Amino acid sequence: MTSPKDIPAPAMKLTVERSGRAKDWLLLIVCLLSTCVGGAALFTLLAYVVVDAAGWLDWQFLSSTTSRFPEKAGIFPAMVGSIYMAGLMIPPAMVMGIGAAVYLTEYAKPSRLTRFIDINIANLAGVPSVVWGLLGLGLFIQLFDMTYGTLLVGALTMALLILPVITITSREAIRAVPDSLRQAAYGIGATKWQTISRIVLPRALPGILTGTVLSLARALGETAPLIMIGVPTAVFATPDSPGDKFTSMTMQLFSWSDYPQPEFQRGVLAAGVVTLLVVLLSLNALAIYLRHRFQGKHQ
């Protein structure tokens, strides 16, 4: 480690100073460019994909099933599948995630067990998504004997995948609730659970919702876990019950990426990418809105 004593001696001549200024500017420019280059690359690619999607992204595309013929292909069943999967996945993930967060912030005493649970959750958040697919395959399909590629298996697997993210963000939101509120509740005789359910959780709700919406966006963008649990790439009907097979927008995009015709590569697929990104960006915008409300309340 460098300590302050490694810094050049104070007596600097003006010439050194001048070359120092040039280096200062160079550092700023390099850092600024580096910050922008990733974003610039992404925006260039987005511009390309939007231009390519023009003419393909229309009502016909949004309301049709997939097809071998590019002009007839659409994303409707996949979109419905993604939405249903999200609807089934959010309730169990939220209940479990908030519950775990409440335990860790309000009940758990600093102990080895608590530290272990903390480290465990941080690590779960870093497990590759394809491995979550293997968990779904081994647990729900092999052990519980559910059917490959159904809405229920997809939703349960995704619920487990987003559980650590929801737990971490909920924990942050609950920790941000000022302790004075809890003390005030205890002071007027509220029990611990009354304090949590009526004071702490309502106050933490915007933060919890922000985290949930962000994890929803992540789940809708996942593909690999769905491949592992055998979600089909071509489904022509929308699922009617949790036991039905379904496909997601991401699976649909992945299967189209195999079609060599340019009409697919730079037409249908581009339209699908724009559709997916619009959905995800709207969710992100919703999360930013919730976060702003949340911050406003506390100031």
Place this chain on the structure above:
Amino acid sequence: MDTTDNADLPLDLTRGVHLGRERFARSAVFVCAAVTVLTTGGIIAVLLIHAAEFFADWSVWDFLTGTQWSPAIEPVQYGVLPLVCGTLVITLGSAIIALPLGVAAAVYLSEYARPKVRAVVKPMLEILAGVPTVVYGYFALVYITPWLKNVFPSISTFNTLSASIVVGIMIIPFVASISEDAIRAVPKSLRMAGYGLGATRFSVVVRVVIPAAFSGIIASFILALSRAIGETMAVTIAAGQSPRIANLLNLEDTFLRPIETMTAAMVNIGMSDVTGDSLAYRSLFAIGLVLFCMTFMMNILGSWVTSRFREKYE
């Protein structure tokens, strides 16, 4: 609200009801926390049990040292080395892009950007990690590879370079945000001491701030590269399905040709029609186990280093 209703009653009348509720609530939230631990246990159990089934028919030694991966074509070969090699090559390629850009972005955000600029730039950076990986794969295949063809005419349709580029872009935010935390954790007094001695901003950043935040920056590298190792869809779509051991001394051969990563091999088996009873199907879990072990160790190491730099200046 029964709190207010009960407020003037003697405490012991409501005590029994509340005690039951309190106990129930406590156990319920504990169960939720336990589920997160059970999930980890579930992942490890599923991987170990099914990998053990695979290793009953295929020796562990042949799997770990075999240099050929051919799960579907007779004679079948399950040597994981080419897949590990594919993963490492793409991770290396993405590291060359993401590590310098990420650290420089972290320096900009922590040392130069005003709070208002930072509030805009940081979420923009995070978007890079929010774009679905299947979309990055599409970008690499349809836009980046044809563009690279102008520079390297011999490049294949599926190639390591385009996959490395998109994975690199994807992990920039991980490097930037953890490095920025580490750089911010460096006490202001160290910087001020530097300026007080007449050092320029360049000297303060390069000779004081970055060395002081070094362990945190290393942690950001470890955690970001763990993401790159686990990345699946972009490398499946862009890098192709040709398991091979690349020779890093021949950069052209390494980066301009297709390669297959561990994750892409798993997708490949998952998409094929192998049944639950075949050796190929069980090999999924063996690769999964190797992948999980690699990322798990990196994540543990990364969070350990992070917690150390957080404590250092407190």
